[in-house]
Amino acid sequence: MRRSFAFRLAAAFAGVGIAAAALPAILVNVAFGTRFERYLEEQRGVRQRQLVAALADSYARMGGWRTSDLEPLAALILMDGGTLRLEDAEGRTVWAPATGAAASAMARMHRQMMGSGPLGPERRLPIEVDGSVVGTAVVRLPEPGVLPQDEAFRASVNRLLLAGGIAAGILAMGLGAVLARRATAPARELTRAARAMAAGHRSHRVEYEGADELGEMARAFNRMADAIEEEDRLRRAFAADVAHELRTPLAILRSEIEALQDGVEEPSREALASLHEETLRLGRLVADLETLASAEAAGFSLERRPVALRPLLEGAVEEFAGPFETAGVRLGSELEDAVAEVDPVRIRQVVTNLLSNALKFTPAGGAVRVELRRHGTEAVLRVSDTGPGIPPDELPHVFERFFRGRGARARGSGIGLTVARELVLAHGGEIAVESEPGRGTTFTVRLPLAAAGAGAAPEPRASAGLPRAG
Template identity: 55%
Template sequence: MWTAMRELLRGRFARRLALAFAALGIGTAALTAVLVNTAFTDRFQDYLAEQQQTSQQQLVSLFADAYSREDGWNPRALDQLAPTVTMTGSEVELEGSSGQRVWSLADADVTPATLAMHRQMMGTGDLGEPRSLPVSVDGQRVGTLEVRVPQGVIPAVDKDFQASVNRLLAGGALAAAVVALIVGVYTARRATAPIAELTQAAEDLAAGRRDRRATTVPNNEIGQLATAFNTMADRVEKEDELRRAFAADVAHELRTPLAVQRSELEAVQDGVREPTNKVIASLHDENLRLTRLVADLETLASADAAAFTLEREPLSLTALVTDTVTGLAGSFTAADIELRTELAEVRVDADPVRLRQIVTNQLTNALKFVPAGGAVTVSLRAEDGWAVLRVADTGPGIPAADLPRIFDRFFRSRSARADGSGIGLAVAAELATAHGGTLTADSQVGHGATFTTRIPILPSPSA
């Protein structure tokens, strides 16, 4: 137990947490001791005040009885009260109803030293503050008694009781500190163990262990952090896999045209083939293929910064889509694919070059997957403040497993053909996001696919 405690307390956070619990226990016990002692002191003060008040009332009653017996103030009768007053250790002086001095202990030859001796013998403490108390008989004031009674002392049994309570409180404070320290250590271990494990997992992930995950996931905020970390690690691992696959695809894409160009050039160098127009055209086509691939890679790399480089202007999205469709109509005709349009007039505030790229990428994507005899329908309309562009095809559709990932930067479906870079949809999605819009896809295998682009519409002047 203590070995585990020492190991735990090496951590700064765990040490602070455990010591905080211990301090809380000690502070609670100390506060309880203060409150109890304050209550005891107040109670004892009230007790002593009651004692003084009782002694004062007894003396007043003693002198009132003497007045009643003698039907007035009789010095001889008052002298007979001196022993009783002396036994109390009190100092008294009697004044008449008119304020004249009537009697005091000095008249009975009782000195202050005698009173002090009696107070010491009785253990009644020092004299309290002087009080002027009225002496009344049958409801009529017959005099005033100037009196100072002993303050009284706390009985020994009460002092012992208070001391025993203080000892119990001290022992309770020590026990509370030990219990609080144990609870603090236990709580600190439970609180810091997931954090330590999560920290180690992050270090392992940074060191290259992409399969590292946080295994301790408590049901609290730390558990939420661990879940977020695991989600991030899954995404990092998936992106690493996609990057490797993408690198392999790009290498394959580059290898084919380069191999063709090399073989053609070596054949010309060796005299096997003549540098005819056909050979030069073939080399030129392969070079264009490489150029397109490099251009797609550059576009993808700059797509993140599109929001900062967009050259927006009010424009007719209808006219832009019409021009783009017209420019690609020949390719669709050559592939025996019918290209239809259903375009309403819609205006947007956007970058025409980037918008054209979004439309082109979707149409060329459809051109690659729709078989001969199929059809592609391009529709445009305004819906609830959005310009909605839909490109629907009658192709084979997208497998359900691939549909959530077709816009991932480095994802390429296994069913994709080998004549493209496989990043056109990722570029289109990034550019749509840069315009404050979205690009989504719906598809069922065997029933084609529909790509929907939403761009904020340009409000009309009247609005």
């Protein structure tokens, strides 16, 4: 069964709380047991030293072993629940108290009262008087144990620790559930927004403005949604524009063909020329779409080689000389020699699109100028016109797909500059635009120069096979 991240986070909090309570309990029990056993062992050592000191004192006072003087020491052994056998220096037993049944029973009773364990192994303790060993005390003392009251205290401490651990676990789980729900709220909101986007609700946004990583993710998602919504808008506008552009030539073709079929109009040279012009207009619209698709994949189909840019640009200027003269627009150029490692067909397409764009937006009596300069490791191409310029609010969008400025409805499909940008970027170059309303526009293309000594390949002199995007 799938469990949510919030549940796992709450369970982790509970586990940490229980572990935090269990660890002190374990440490307390270990410390209690270890230190108490050490304490009992120290007490047993003290008893043994007291016993040896008492026996040595008796021997020194009496000048030897006297059982009458040793009898009072029997109580010291019985109170510990142990046994004692005294040997002289030759190893003969001289005294063995608490050997009867009554004494053994009393020793067991003392062991039970003290909570001691069974008797331990024999320990031989030498007895010294004036630096000489005068005897040996053979002692068996009970193993260390825990008194009932001590055991009860330990059990009560464990119960308190257990209760505290359970309470800490419950509190940690509750706190973890609250924190987990708050921490995962942005993720749930992001999921809802993504599902809404997938369902086609492009206006849905994530309403979270935190300063953490989730806030940055939400802002990135909103930026992506804005871009998708804007692209959808541009696509719809483009589809409407294309439909409008297609409707006119199709209507003309239909009406003229029907007139020819009905005999209303004779098949003349002028009629056929009109039909041919409308078919060319439809072909240009289809070519625009094909060009955009191919430009976006240009980075995978470039045929780069060292190309002399000056002859290439001269050929483009020569090709456009006629259309510019017909439109009453002056076309001039100032070109330096420069060799770049590029695909000449694609770069010719970039220049064609820039000149076509300048021609469309420069009125009669205006001028267009093409410049080529070397600047460091780059070849810099500029196409400037004296047209009406681009409004500041439209300037950031001129390279966007399907974008067409105000008043540009009948002047192309709005993808020519997008194609130019994609082709320039595919070559590792840059393209930028500068414009001031009423004073014209300048497009600047920067391309990396070829390595020194690279020979220039022949460049295309005509662009009859190139699609010209509007």
